[in-house]
Amino acid sequence: MDIEVYGEYKKTAWCPGCGNHDVMKAVRQALAGLDLAPNRVAHVSGIGQAAKAPHYIDLNGFNGLHGRGLPPAQAIKLCNPELTVIAQSGDGCNYGEGGNHFLAAIRRNVDMTLLVHDNQIYGLTKGQASPTTPEGQVTKSQPDGVRNAPFNPIAVAVAMKCSFVARSFSGNTPHLVKMIQLAIQHKGFALVDLFSPCVSFNKVNTFGWYKQRCQELPEDYDPTDWAAAMQVAQEFGERIPIGVIYRNDRPSLDASLPVLQKGPLGRQPVDRDGLRALMQSYT
Amino acid sequence: MSHTGRNIVIGGEAGQGLVTIGQMLTRALIRSGYEVVVSQDYMSRVRGGHNTYSIRVHDAPIAAPAEAMDVLVALNQETVSLHKHELADGGIVILDAGLDPEGTKAVPVPFKDVAPRPIFENVAALGVLGSLLGVDRPTMEGLVRETFGKKGDEVVGQNMKVLDDAWKWAEAHRASCAALPAPRGPKGRMMLHGNEAIALGALAAGVKFCSFYPMTPATSVAQELITKGRKLGVVVEQAEDEIAAINMALGATYAGAKALVPTSGGGFALMTEGVSLAGVMEAPVVIVLAQRPGPATGLPTRTEQADLNLALYAGHGEFPRAILAPATIEDCFHLTHAAFDLTERFQTPVFVLTDQYLSDSYRAVVPFDLDALPPVAEPDFGPGGGPKFKRYKRYELTESGVSPRKVPGFTETLVLADCHEHTEQGNITEDPDLRNAMNDKRLRKGEGLRALCIPPRVSGDARPDLLLVCWGSSEGPVAEAAELLRARGRSVGVMSFTQVWPLDPAQFLPALQAAKEVVCVEGNATGQFARLLRQETGFEVSRTLLRYDGRIFTPNWLAERLS
Numbered sequence: 001m002d003i004e005v006y007g008e009y010k011k012t013a014w015c016p017g018c019g020n021h022d023v024m025k026a027v028r029q030a031l032a033g034l035d036l037a038p039n040r041v042a043h044v045s046g047i048g049q050a051a052k053a054p055h056y057i058d059l060n061g062f063n064g065l066h067g068r069g070l071p072p073a074q075a076i077k078l079c080n081p082e083l084t085v086i087a088q089s090g091d092g093c094n095y096g097e098g099g100n101h102f103l104a105a106i107r108r109n110v111d112m113t114l115l116v117h118d119n120q121i122y123g124l125t126k127g128q129a130s131p132t133t134p135e136g137q138v139t140k141s142q143p144d145g146v147r148n149a150p151f152n153p154i155a156v157a158v159a160m161k162c163s164f165v166a167r168s169f170s171g172n173t174p175h176l177v178k179m180i181q182l183a184i185q186h187k188g189f190a191l192v193d194l195f196s197p198c199v200s201f202n203k204v205n206t207f208g209w210y211k212q213r214c215q216e217l218p219e220d221y222d223p224t225d226w227a228a229a230m231q232v233a234q235e236f237g238e239r240i241p242i243g244v245i246y247r248n249d250r251p252s253l254d255a256s257l258p259v260l261q262k263g264p265l266g267r268q269p270v271d272r273d274g275l276r277a278l279m280q281s282y283t
Numbered sequence: 284m285s286h287t288g289r290n291i292v293i294g295g296e297a298g299q300g301l302v303t304i305g306q307m308l309t310r311a312l313i314r315s316g317y318e319v320v321v322s323q324d325y326m327s328r329v330r331g332g333h334n335t336y337s338i339r340v341h342d343a344p345i346a347a348p349a350e351a352m353d354v355l356v357a358l359n360q361e362t363v364s365l366h367k368h369e370l371a372d373g374g375i376v377i378l379d380a381g382l383d384p385e386g387t388k389a390v391p392v393p394f395k396d397v398a399p400r401p402i403f404e405n406v407a408a409l410g411v412l413g414s415l416l417g418v419d420r421p422t423m424e425g426l427v428r429e430t431f432g433k434k435g436d437e438v439v440g441q442n443m444k445v446l447d448d449a450w451k452w453a454e455a456h457r458a459s460c461a462a463l464p465a466p467r468g469p470k471g472r473m474m475l476h477g478n479e480a481i482a483l484g485a486l487a488a489g490v491k492f493c494s495f496y497p498m499t500p501a502t503s504v505a506q507e508l509i510t511k512g513r514k515l516g517v518v519v520e521q522a523e524d525e526i527a528a529i530n531m532a533l534g535a536t537y538a539g540a541k542a543l544v545p546t547s548g549g550g551f552a553l554m555t556e557g558v559s560l561a562g563v564m565e566a567p568v569v570i571v572l573a574q575r576p577g578p579a580t581g582l583p584t585r586t587e588q589a590d591l592n593l594a595l596y597a598g599h600g601e602f603p604r605a606i607l608a609p610a611t612i613e614d615c616f617h618l619t620h621a622a623f624d625l626t627e628r629f630q631t632p633v634f635v636l637t638d639q640y641l642s643d644s645y646r647a648v649v650p651f652d653l654d655a656l657p658p659v660a661e662p663d664f665g666p667g668g669g670p671k672f673k674r675y676k677r678y679e680l681t682e683s684g685v686s687p688r689k690v691p692g693f694t695e696t697l698v699l700a701d702c703h704e705h706t707e708q709g710n711i712t713e714d715p716d717l718r719n720a721m722n723d724k725r726l727r728k729g730e731g732l733r734a735l736c737i738p739p740r741v742s743g744d745a746r747p748d749l750l751l752v753c754w755g756s757s758e759g760p761v762a763e764a765a766e767l768l769r770a771r772g773r774s775v776g777v778m779s780f781t782q783v784w785p786l787d788p789a790q791f792l793p794a795l796q797a798a799k800e801v802v803c804v805e806g807n808a809t810g811q812f813a814r815l816l817r818q819e820t821g822f823e824v825s826r827t828l829l830r831y832d833g834r835i836f837t838p839n840w841l842a843e844r845l846s
Contacts, residue, residue, distance in 0.1 A: 005672055013711075038672045039695050042538070047702070054699060055710050058672060060691035061699040062537050064530060065560055071494075071527040072534025076691075078518050079492055079538035083692045104523035259516045265491035266539025266690060267664060271515045272653050275486055278511055279650045282473035283314075 003032040007058030013049070019170035019196030019207070020050055020117060024057060026173050027088075027115070030180035031059075042083045044073035046093035049124045050117035050196065053088045067097025074110040080264040081254050084184060085112035092122050095131040095151050102153075105189055106162040111252040113183040113190045116153065117170075119198035120205045127201035137204055153193050155233035158246045161226065163188030165233075165246040169214040170196040171207055175242060182244060188252045210240075217243035224248065287464045288341035289416065290349040293408075294366060295358025298330035300405045304356070305336030306474075306645075307409055308418075311426050312340050313474045313647040315419045316466030320759070321476070321645035322348040322835055327499075327583045333361055340416075342464045346611065346759030348644075350837045354415075354460065356408060357382065375460055377411060390415070390459050397452055403445040410449025417462025420450065473648045477615045477641035477756075478545075480648070481571055482507035484619030485543050486515055487651065488659045490569075492535035492542040493519045494528040496550055499584055500639040501573040504545035525550035529557030533566045537700050539662055539690035541623055545571040548590050549579060555597040558632050562602030564700045565678065565686065565725065567626035567633075569619070574638040574806075576833045585833030586639035588755055588806030591815070594634045595784055601722070603729030606634040606784040607737070610758035612646045614781055620656060625735070627660035629728045630688055636783065638806065640835045641756040662688040669696025676707040680720055684727030729785060737782040738790040743769070747776035749845070750798030752824065753805070754780040754812050757836050761804050764841035771846070783812060788820040800825045804841065807831055 006028045014020045031041065043059040045051035047066035054061030060083070064072050073087040094102050094116050105114070121139070122128040128141040131151035138145050157165045164186040168179040176194060183190035195210045221243065223229060229246035254260055262268060291308070293301045305321070312319055320339045326332035339349045351371035357363045357378040363385050370376070376384055380391035390411075398407040406427060413423045427446055431439045475483070481504050485493075490512075495505040509519045518540075522528040525546055532542035546554065551572050561568050572594055576587040594606050605625050607618040619635050626633040669675030669689065675696040679686040686707075691698045699709030704718045712718070740758070743765055753761045758779040765775040776798060778791060795801055795816075803813040803824040810827035817823050828844055830836055 007673075037695075038697055039692060042691050044534070052711070055701075058674070058697060060697050061701070061709070062534065063699070063701045063703070064533070064564075065556055065702055068526065068530045068557075068560075071522065071530035072537065075492065075494065075520070075531035075534030075542075076538045078520065079535045079540035080692055083538070100523050101527055104527065108520075257518060259513075259518060262516070264539060264692070265516065265518060265535075266541075266662070267693075268491065268516050270487065270489045274515045275483070275653060276650075278486070278515065279473060279483065281511070282475055282479065283471055283650070 001032045001035045001037065003028050005058070006031060006038055010056065012056050013052055015200050017199040018049070019119065022170040022173060023115070023117060023176065023194060023196050024053060026170070026176040026180060027057065029177045030184065033177065034181055034184060036084055040082070040084055042076045042085045044069050044076065044085065044087040046089040046098060048090040048093045050088055050090040051093060067093050068101065069093060070098060070101040070105045070114065073112055074105060074108060077110050077112050077254050078257070078260070079266060081260045082264060086115065086184065087112065088115045088117065091116055091118040091120065091132045092130045095153055099131070103160070106157055106160045109163055109189045109250055109252050111187050111189070111254050113180070113192065115180065116191070116193045117196040118193050119196050119202055121198050121202035123198040123201050152233065152236070153191070154245055155230070157191050158226070158229045158233045161248060161250070162191055162246070163248050163250050163252070164190035164244070165229070166192045166244045167242045168192055168194045169210050169242055170194060171211050172214065172242070175216060179244070186247065187255065188250060213238060213240045214242045215239050217241050217245070287343070288339060288345065289353040289463060290337065290339045290351060290371070291354040291356070291412070292335050292337045292352045292366065293356040293358070294333065294335045294362030296331050297325065297328060297334050299358045301334060301336050301358055303405050304408050305338060307426055307430065308412055309338055309645050310474050311413060311418050311423050312338065313472055314422050314426070314470070316468040316470060317342060317463065317647070318344050318468055319645060319647055320345055320348050322640060323643040325584050333365060340463065342467050347763045347838050348760070348835055350839050356412065363387065388459070390456055392452070397449045398445055403442065406442045406445045407449040410446040411453040414450045414453035415457065415460040468647060469649065471650070473650055474645055475612050475648045476643055476645045477609070477612055477637055478503040478573070479507050480612045480615035481619045481635060481637070482512060483651065484616040485569070485623065486512055486517070487616070487653060487656060488620045488623035489541050490543050490623065491517055491540035492532065493517060493544070494522045494531035494542070495519070495545050496522050496525045496528050498547045498550045500575060500642040501545040501547045501571060503642065504571050525553040526557065529554040529568065529570070530560070532568045533557065533561055533564065536567045537691070539664065539693070541567070541627065543569045543571065545573065547573050547575050548577045548593065551590070551593065551597065559598035559600055560702055561632040562598055562600060562725070563702055565630040566700065567630055569622045569626050569633055569635065571619070571635045571637065573642045574636065576831065582833040584639065586806065586835055587831060587833060588638055588757070589808070589811065589831065591636065591783060591807070591811040594636055595815070602631060602725050603629065603732055604632050604634065604784065605732050606636050606782070608636045608755035608781055608783050609641065610756055610779055610781055612648050615641065616651055618781060620659070624657065624659045625732065627662065629685060629732055631728055636755060638756050662690050664690055665694035667694060669694060671695040673697060674699050674708040677709045678705060678707050678721065680707060680724050683731055684724045685731065733785040733787055736785055736787045736790070739778045739780045741776065741778050741794055743776035744774045745776070746797045748774040748799045750776045750778060750795065750801045752778045752801060752803045754783050757804055757806060760836035760838050760841055763838035764845060767838055767842040768845060780812070783815070786815070786819050792820050792822060795822050802826055802828050802845065804828045804836070806836065
């Protein structure tokens with residue numbers, strides 16, 4: 001698919017140098033590489049800077065509420081299994097406000113891809129701590145340093161045996177494109193936690209900070225080894241591993257629903273004879 | 284209390300099988316051709332507590348529960364103590380021979396002799412009740428056979444023996460209880476409660492997706508769709524919370540599937556942001572709000588009509604909505620069906636506002652005529668009509684306020700649904716003129732909704748001395764209270780609203796003005812509907828008659844206070 005089919009990359013509300021620009025370019029490349037026509041993709045988001053993504057790319061889009069990107073995304077797949085469903089939003093949206101939906105989505109295992117733009121800060125509301133901000137980091141609203149222990153999305157996802165868990169970095173486009181493609185191709189709920197630096201409000205976790213630390217997992221790493229993945233999930237310091245950290249082939253919820261074998265629900269007519277028989281069962 | 288009817292109340296602890304006995308007896312009565320109104324009174328616990336299952340049975344149509352008990356089936360001593368003062372003149376208590384009748388006119392049943400093991404006591408009780416009331420025996424036998432058929436011939440045989448023994452025992456005691464008059468109702472009717480009728484109405488309208496978080500008394504809507512609707516191609520998902528439930532439903536309708544969200548007050552409170560999203564996104568969704576007393580957890584298993592304001596004003600910002608309030612089981616079916624048409628047609632949230640009493644109340648209902656139902660609006664599934672791989676005008680500014688709604692994946696054109704103020708293509712905008720144009724466009728849909736609004740049902744005297752105004756499930760008790768008052772020589776009319784928003788004053792204001800006295804009867808403490816009437820029409824009711832103790836309206840309770 002020609003990359004231009006996803007629209008011209010126009011003016012956005014993102015700051016110059018924001019990692020989100022690179023993420024969007026990677027998304028385009030990933031979709032083009034998979035030959036996905038824009039009308040076959042449903043692109044869902046919550047609220048925040050990353051969540052504006054559906055406005056900057058020509059795909060079907062559902063820009064919903066803060067923290068609430070995952071529920072509609074899963075329902076879209078459960079109503080039309082022919083669509084490729086991709087949700088994008090930030091760390092605050094998915095791990096903070098939408099934390100319960102994140103956990104439930106891992107458990108539910110609908111075939112879809114979640115791209116979390118993780119910048120370890122709340123950017124759009126101008127610099128408060130996010131669930132992934134490290135303990136001790138000073139922010140405008142945490143002047144004495146963050147007191148909460150950071151949320152480790154990778155460790156949580158692996159612990160819950162999420163069917164696909166990857167980490168990537170907006171500054172490594174080829175890697176990010178590959179991760180997005182593997183996530184989309186994976187049949188099940190796929191998480192890509194991707195570092196996308198906030199150049200305006202996070203002066204600690206900068207582009208350089210991530211670039212220095214992100215290291216691709218070795219080729220012989222086995223992502224189906226859960227215990228090894230739990231180990232890798234704990235690594236977050238001088239070295240941060242990126243790549244497919246864990247995956248399994250648990251069947252997705254949509255694949256296990258016989259009614260979806262008949263195609264999109266919206267076009268399935270009312271079964272009047274079935275309904276008449278059903279009414280009889282109440283007599 | 285009419286002479287020909289009976290009010291049968293089964294009381295006991297949760298877990299003692301009173302619902303099983305109640306449901307089987309109700310089914311036997313309906314199959315025999317009687318009219319019933321069932322009301323269920325239960326406590327918020329799995330076992331224990333004191334619960335009742337009341338069946339008012341009659342040979343002619345009835346639409347309200349009764350208070351005075353003609354037959355009290357006491358499964359424990361507490362039931363006798365609690366209810367002996369509520370017995371009607373000549374009322375009897377049926378209880379185990381080992382219990383103390385506490386001075387009541389009692390029929391002590393030797394359950395230990397009739398039922399070989401405690402597990403058979405339900406059927407023994409049915410046999411006694413069936414025999415005393417004069418229920419058609421083959422009907423009762425058929426029901427027992429059907430109920431236990433799956434467990435094999437041996438179990439069926441054991442239960443039939445128990446039924447036979449109980450029946451014979453009771454025949455010797457027939458004198459203590461006058462049999463019911465001959466039934467007159469048609470055969471082949473369904474035994475349905477409000478939530479089942481809602482589920483059937485949704486299925487008839489083509490519901491394809493239901494997301495819910497369990498909450499009494501709404502849960503059984505989803506449960507019916509799970510147990511009975513699955514074969515008809517409905518996906519039902521138990522969400523992690525109510526917030527997820529409504530957001531899932533909006534995803535479902537975006538994908539072209541009609542969606543239903545059943546909940547109750549506390550759950551609905553969590554959904555209000557999602558309601559607002561439906562407003563700006565112009566996404567169809569049907570929300571069944573089964574009211575129970577609040578605030579917060581309130582009386583979680585009892586009834587109230589106090590969430591009208593919540594449904595009216597839920598969600599920030601301004602956008603149109605419709606609120607339908609079924610009064611009968613038939614309304615539950617037809618108004619749910621209509622709710623799907625309205626929400627699809629106007630692309631804005633529509634409510635079915637019911638309550639615990641109606642949710643759990645069984646009646647005898649003639650199977651619905653599916654062929655007579657009006658068609659339900661659909662989104663545009665294509666083909667063509669938009670640019671290839673570009674966004675079409677999802678939010679095109681139109682005179683009616685309704686924009687053409689396409690579904691992603693069915694055509695080559697792209698659909699963008701957005702929570703912000705947006706352009707006609709769905710992109711974020713902060714342009715003040717466009718903001719006004721979009722807000723006005725959405726509000727114009729309210730006029731379309733108003734034009735289709737369902738007029739209230741008016742009965743009784745045309746220019747009455749007393750006009751009783753009510754909404755939702757109160758209609759039955761209010762209508763019978765009006766009859767009681769008319770029998771005492773008063774001129775009484777009833778105006779019953781099954782749509783409470785929007786309202787069209789032209790449909791009812793002249794009738795309100797023609798009455799000498801107007802009393803608004805509501806199941807809440809502040810007269811929410813009376814205030815809404817005043818807000819919309821300037822008409823002030825003479826007074827309100829309100830009940831908010833969690834208990835249902837009965838004709839006698841009302842008539843006493845209106846005399």
